[in-house]
Amino acid sequence: MVNDTATRTGVELRGLVKTFRSADGPVRAVRGIDVTIAAGQTVALLGPNGAGKSTTIDMLLGLAEPDAGSVSVFGMAPTAAIDAGAVGAMLQTGALVRDLTVRELVTMMASLYPAPMAVEEVLELAGIEQIAAQRTNKLSGGQTQRVRAAVALVSDPGLLVLDEPTVAMDVEGRHAFWTTMRAFAARGKTIVFATHYLDEADAYADRAVLMARGRVVADGPTTEIKAMVGARTIRATLPDVPLSALGRLPGVVNADRHGDAVILACSDSDAAVRALLDEHAEARDLEISGAGLEQAFLQLTGGEDDDEHDPRGDSAAAAEETLR
Numbered sequence: 301m302v303n304d305t306a307t308r309t310g311v312e313l314r315g316l317v318k319t320f321r322s323a324d325g326p327v328r329a330v331r332g333i334d335v336t337i338a339a340g341q342t343v344a345l346l347g348p349n350g351a352g353k354s355t356t357i358d359m360l361l362g363l364a365e366p367d368a369g370s371v372s373v374f375g376m377a378p379t380a381a382i383d384a385g386a387v388g389a390m391l392q393t394g395a396l397v398r399d400l401t402v403r404e405l406v407t408m409m410a411s412l413y414p415a416p417m418a419v420e421e422v423l424e425l426a427g428i429e430q431i432a433a434q435r436t437n438k439l440s441g442g443q444t445q446r447v448r449a450a451v452a453l454v455s456d457p458g459l460l461v462l463d464e465p466t467v468a469m470d471v472e473g474r475h476a477f478w479t480t481m482r483a484f485a486a487r488g489k490t491i492v493f494a495t496h497y498l499d500e501a502d503a504y505a506d507r508a509v510l511m512a513r514g515r516v517v518a519d520g521p522t523t524e525i526k527a528m529v530g531a532r533t534i535r536a537t538l539p540d541v542p543l544s545a546l547g548r549l550p551g552v553v554n555a556d557r558h559g560d561a562v563i564l565a566c567s568d569s570d571a572a573v574r575a576l577l578d579e580h581a582e583a584r585d586l587e588i589s590g591a592g593l594e595q596a597f598l599q600l601t602g603g604e605d606d607d608e609h610d611p612r613g614d615s616a617a618a619a620e621e622t623l624r
């Protein structure tokens with residue numbers, strides 16, 4: 301129904317602002333967001349808890365009214381796009397209609413849209429054929445998530461919006477879920493998903509929009525974002541090797557020493573580990589750690605003074621950004 305082409309704009313967020321009133325004063329959840337997403341792209345909204353991802357998604361879906369700015373979805377207002385069946389969504393909360401079988405639920409949802417996918421096709425795409433006869437209130441957490449994904453897909457939407465869809469899933473569930481989403485994206489669909497997992501953004505998105513404290517702090521191909529925030533450190537016990545030799549290893553950007561231990565800051569820790577063990581087989585006690593999103597976010601946002609002070613104080617704001 302929505303005739304996507306590579307050049308068409310899928311989603312346009314212009315100057316979005318949203319402030320919530322709370323007992324402690326205003327909470328500026330979204331402070332001016334501009335993002336344009338081409339039709340057919342898969343984009344991750346990446347950021348720690350409290351960054352404003354869900355608030356942005358709610359405005360994108362017309363569930364919250366922006367204080368300022370505008371949203372356009374395939375050239376339409378969000379509500380019009382949803383009425384047209386052009387948008388499917390899987391939000392952080394939401395229950396399934398009870399006391400129906402999975403197939404009955406999907407069939408019922410399909411009947412609400414002008415040009416739905418065939419029910420059997422949706423069941424297959426979401427990997428829930430085997431549980432189609434089960435009642436929705438008898439499903440495991442992972443199964444429930446898959447059925448919710450099916451409900452989001454059933455209108456055959458041009459845009460699929462997912463808010464931290466894999467949070468409750470185990471590793472296998474995640475894998476199955478993203479296999480479904482990849483198959484859907486391959487039909488030329490636009491997918492926007494919120495996540496606080498860098499790895500998930502890296503593995504499944506073409507592009508990551510990095511959010512912190514209601515703002516976009518970086519926006520680019522996931523490889524770039526990963527390089528920016530995904531730096532890793534190698535520690536090893538290696539007493540008698542000069543730092544200059546270690547600093548020259550491929551993938552190493554800086555070498556430091558604490559007693560017998562060396563600490564290598566890496567742009568490519570895989571290459572660095574291989575080279576380190578090739579050239580210095582006596583290295584022991586290797587440890588590789590990620591700088592972590594949290595630290596990266598603090599670096600990216602640190603020092604920047606916001607146009608308004610968080611009424612709860614910086615420590616509360618920082619604590620809120622702590623990643624799981």
Ligand SMILES: Nc1ncnc2c1ncn2[C@@H]1O[C@H](COP(=O)(O)OP(=O)(O)O)[C@@H](O)[C@H]1O
Pocket residue numbers: 320321322327328329347348349350351352353354355356
């Ligand atoms: N309905 C609301 N009322 C008050 N504050 C809210 C409300 N919804 C979200 N917030 C606050 O807005 C900020 C952004 O929240 P949210 O958009 O949910 O972030 P994220 O999804 O990135 O975790 C947080 O500080 C959150 O506590």
Ligand SMILES: [Mg+2]
Pocket residue numbers: 353354355392463464494
């Ligand atoms: Mg959220």
